[in-house]
Amino acid sequence: MVLPVRRERPKVVVKADLLPSVTVAxxxxMAGIPIGWLWARLAPPRQAVITRDGTPTPIDLESWHAFDALVIFALLLLGAGLFVGTLTWLLRERRGPVVMLAAVAGSLLSGWLGMLMGNAFLGDEYAVSGRPEIGDVITLAPEIGSPWVIIVQPLAVSLVYALLAAWNGRDDLGRRLA
Structure with missing residues (x-):
């Protein structure tokens, strides 16, 4: 009669992963800086007409560019999230929940920083010189319409990391090199 062998389940390593997780996060x-720069180069500006009350009103189809700017930023964050999730998984010696949470927190920081830096990189590129008259057409800077878009990158990172962990199938996530 063969008795089943009980293997000891690997423990979650927290203490050894804290410093590397801060580095990962x-x-x-910091990936938000190039994301913001790229968004500032890709996002389309909007044309607007100055109305009688002095406010700019977007020209008919130009108002769609507000959505375009938001989607461009979301797609940049999605691509960064897929890349970061895969790259974080390749840190074999540090695989686990601590580094995954650090990658998600770093991605949230990246999205927030990308949103701030994107507007900063636009600078005065679309500033109106002088006082516009009624009926003048001006160019408005692109803007990110919703701050909720910054959750795209953390969601992509967590989805990729979780899929790779489920696909791995080992108790220790392949952390040991043996």
Whole structure:
């Protein structure tokens, strides 16, 4: 009669992963700077007409560019999230929930930083010189319409990391090199 062998389940390593997880979170967070720069180059401006009360009103089809700017930013964050989730999984010695949470937190920081830096990179590029008259057409800077778009990257990171962990199928997530 063969008795089943009881294998000891690997424990979650927290203490050893804390410092590397801070490094992972801060490095991923800095990815928001190039994302913001790229968004500032890709997002389309809007044309608007100055009305009688002095406010700019977007020309008919130009108002769609507000949605375009939001979607461009969301797609940049989605691509970054897929890349970061895969790259974080490749840190074999640090696989686990601590580094995954650090990657998600760093991605949230990256989205927030990308939103701030995107507007900063636009700078005065679309500033109106002088006082516009009624009926003048001016160019409005692109803007991110909703701050909720920053959750796209953390969601993509967590989805990719979870799929790779489920696909792995090992108790220790392949953390040991043996």
């Amino acid at each position: 801060s490095t991923i967070g």
